[in-house]
Amino acid sequence: MKIATFNINGVNKRLDHLLAWLAAAGPDIVCLQELKATDGEFPKAAIEAAGYGAVWRGQSAWNGVAILARGCEPVLTRAALPGDPSDTQSRYIEAAVSGILIASLYAPNGNPRPGPKFDYKLAWHERLKRHAAELFATGLPVILAGDYNVVPEARDIYPTRSYDDNALVQPESRAAFRALLDQGWLDALRKVHPEDRLFTFWDYRRLRWQRDAGLRLDHILLSRKLTRRLKGAGIDREVRGRDGASDHAPVWITLRD
DNA sequence: ATGTCGTGACTATCACGA
Secondary structure, X not given: OEXXXXXXXXXXXXXHHHHHHHHHHOOOEEEEEOOXXXXXXXXXXXXXXXXXXXXXXXXXXXXXXXXXXXXXXXXXXXXXXXXXXXXXXXXXXXXXXXXXXXXXXXXXXXXXXXXXXXXXXXXXXXXXXHHHHHHHHOOOOEEEEEEOOOOOOHHHEOOOOOOOOOHHHOHHHHHHHHHHHHHOOEEHHHHHOOOXXXXXXXXXXXXXXXXXXXXXXXXXXXXXXXHOOEEEEEEOHHHHOOOOOOOEOOEEEEEOO
């Protein structure tokens, strides 16, 4: 079974990219972020025609998350991250697919820092941590996949000083990600590729793709029950190189049956 | 500070988020 996460940066703007990648990569479950579409604008018919059922939570202009499942309908379990009913941003959706509970998440970017955006980022991660602990404690097979907007370690970014003040690399941001690993979640990409340079995002500006000036922001975390099923993992970098591509590449893992 | 995109205000640029 192949499970992927992809920050699509506009699901309608890049629908042809998405469909081409689905056909080529053939993932069984896909977590999407940054739909940049309202619920009504989600391209349900095209995704259905490609052979995928879907659940989604959209929002006008920004954010938006979805879960696709090949040949079946995901069973929605949550459409918001618990802990703050006043939070209206569409950044979390969770569903049951093929005996796995899977979440597609899009953590806040947090820039500029310091300020309310960074405070919101940390508060959101705190809520994620609380919910993740509950999920982990169930003992169920659970996957938390998405754009965490955190560069976990120094080796997960190209050598530069230009991100020193950026919310993506701050100690508080890294501590939030580390706290999930401390609960027992497995960073699947790093587990499969312990020594490799792993980038999943390249800013549109300053020729960062051409220079391979990337960052690792998109992560797939596995609960205890799934760690021994982990078989492979990768990043579909070629997708980032296409004309009009998202600024993120799809990230995937494979699990033994 | 800047770079480059996407979207949504509004009709040709500008604000905002990333």
